[in-house]
Amino acid sequence: MNLSLYGPPGSGKTTVGKLCARLLQCDFVDVDAHIESATGSTVAELFASEGELRFRARERAAILQLAQRDNLVIATGGGALLDAANRTALEASGPVVCLRASAATIRARLSGDRTRPLLQPAAAGAEQLEQLLAQRQQLYDSFALQQPTDGLAPQAVAQRILAEAPAWQPQPASGSSPALLLGSGALQYLPRALQRAGLPLPALIVTDTNVAPLWGAALSAQLGVPVCTVPAGEAHKTLATMHLLYDAFLDHGLERSSVVLALGGGVLGDMAGFAAATYMRGVRWINAPTTLLAMVDASLGGKVGVDMPQGKNLVGAFHPPALVVSDPCVLATLPPAQHAAGLAEALKHGLIADAELFAELPAAAPLPRALLQRAIQVKLDIVARDPLEHGERAKLNVGHTIGHGIEAACGYTLPHGFAIGIGLLAEAQLAVRLQLADQALPATIRARLLQLGLPVAQPGLPAQQVRAAMQRDKKKQGGQLAFALPRAPGLVEYGVLANDADIMAAIESVCA
Structure with missing residues (x-):
């Protein structure tokens, strides 16, 4: 997978990108420099001789080609992701981080730079930079991963990016431990993650009525995979809902080799996982948790099941997912009460095996990536040592x-x-x-x-x-x-x- 940096001209994409590549021990590609090398002309010369439309076509071809490669840090031009196809291609190849800087900071960094064709003074005398930032603000704001750069040294910016953006994939400690990928934007690059894990695209996405409009419909359109939506909530974690899922599996022609993707919280994962465990004596499934509680706890242990009127989880099985894909970006839509509920399970993990996590866990969302990983690691370690309790x-x-x-x-x-x-x-x-x-x-x-x-x-x-x-x-x-x-x-x-x-x-x- 790749790491891509985007943002306004002068936000530090090239400088920071080179540092990130050095720390990750991978190759760095500056899209503008890549085009200049291929054409023998500078970007400013290409704008002057060919015009912006022709340059953007070159830029698109370069980005689509680079997105097919792996283990790159890619820095794009400031206008590159105005093209939706470019953005889609880069997001499908790995996380995209938008670097931000104020107009004053950018102007100081680019003082005297005459190589940027869109940042020269406007005809009326106003700075083109302010106009450019205003025009693109909505685009810049739309990226889930944001990294301010004002007042920060490039090394500090690179370190902050690498603390949050790249995927974390702890090595499974035993054959019964599920493979885990934790990464911001992971649902965007899910096909590549599945390919690397040796898994096909899912035959069906199972989600619930809360998650379907937030993330289910978009993931279905992205993957070209149908969705089965069940009622949300613990009250529906029943054998009756299992019948709905079995019918959906049959209606969509799922076979023993098919893969099911669960997209939701702990309740949804329990139900979809149990349906996968029992349909045709077991099919593979992928768990994509959408709540903090599910990310730190429910998605990790391989326990699946449903409730009975007499009690919770009385009917179930051990059926670990083939892959857990946790994307912290989806937590942006999590209600505050559900964030707090997830913190309770993280606190529990600190109480079990990480006293510093117990003491340091903050109330504010989002939970810092380092603490999220530590909360997850507690459960992974215990499950690896004792998978069947x-x-x-x-x-x-x-x-x-x-x-x-x-x-x-x-x-x-x-x-x-x-x-x-x-x-x-x-x-x-x-x-x-x-x-x-x-x-x-x-x-x-x-x-x-x-x-x-x-x-x-x-x-x-x-x-x-x-x-x-x-x-x-x-x-x-x-x-x-x-x-x-x-x-x-x-x-x-x-x-x-x-x-x-x-x-x-x-x-x-x-x-x-």
Whole structure:
């Protein structure tokens, strides 16, 4: 895949691009220089002799050819992506970052430069630069990846770009670990990512009524693949929805060799993955999570399934996706409450194995890429060591035993992450009662939940109702609930049994 830099003339595309290429140890191509080398004329000379239209045709041919190559850093001319075909080609080849700079900064950088034909003084005496920036502002603003350059050294700009833009593909630690690609703009270059993973285009996109108008229709048009849309929400995570999916798979002629793409949050991924696991005794699937919660947790473990009236995820399987494609750009449409819900799972991962992540996790969106990767890595490491939950993977259940009980007792009207956050606090109280944790731990967790905009209680919810819902939980040993309990940030103990009085006291601490 490639990395492309776009932006106004003088925003630093060539200088920064060369630095990025050096750090990535790949080739750098400046599109204007590429054209000049091929023609033996400067851009200014080509504008003068051929006119802008002919130059743009040369530019398009060069970009379409470069986009077919791999492992390049490409710097385009300032007007190159006014052409939609150029933009589509570059976005399909990898992330595109738009560099930004103020008119004053650009003017200072280009002082005395007479090689740029569109930046000479206008006839009326006004600077052409201001006109150019105003005309193209909407285009520049439309790129998801933005990098300001005012007041920054080129090296700093390059380092910031490389911290956010290139795809992160951790090496699977075991044969059961799913391949993961995390990259801004990844859905734009999905065909290339699938090709590199040895996967065909999906035969069908499965999404829900929330995601379909935001991302489903555009991805369907981009790939030329039909869409099956199911009702959104935990209330529809049922066997009845499975029948809808099986019918859609048959109607679209899916075969054993077909691939299904799930585009949505954790609930949608669970359903589409379970349908893929059971249709024709199993077909491959790709998970493209569209929520923070799904990116850091639900998309990664290979657990798929549906709920029953008696409890959550009671019917399911282990069926890891062939590839997880996480594109943080889609989180731009995530409601604030759903962002906070995702933070609860990220906080849980910090509580399990990364005390610094637990302490540093910020409330503001977007979550910095480095912290997103760390939250993901915690789960990847545990799943790699225990893919089928015979031991250590039970740590990932911290907060979930009481949390799932709260979720079920609320009739699944409470966002999953909210229920898990409350569950973390309740299970910390239980750990204190069992003398596994310091008395200060619940207060520490409570403070972090509040800082992240998460609830710390569900007042008025009958504790006995929560306890009854927990009794149908899968996490049992010899008929008794087995808890994963926090001992300190970064340390969790699993397989813990507790008496009913202590469990009820822990539930009442968050339901009173």
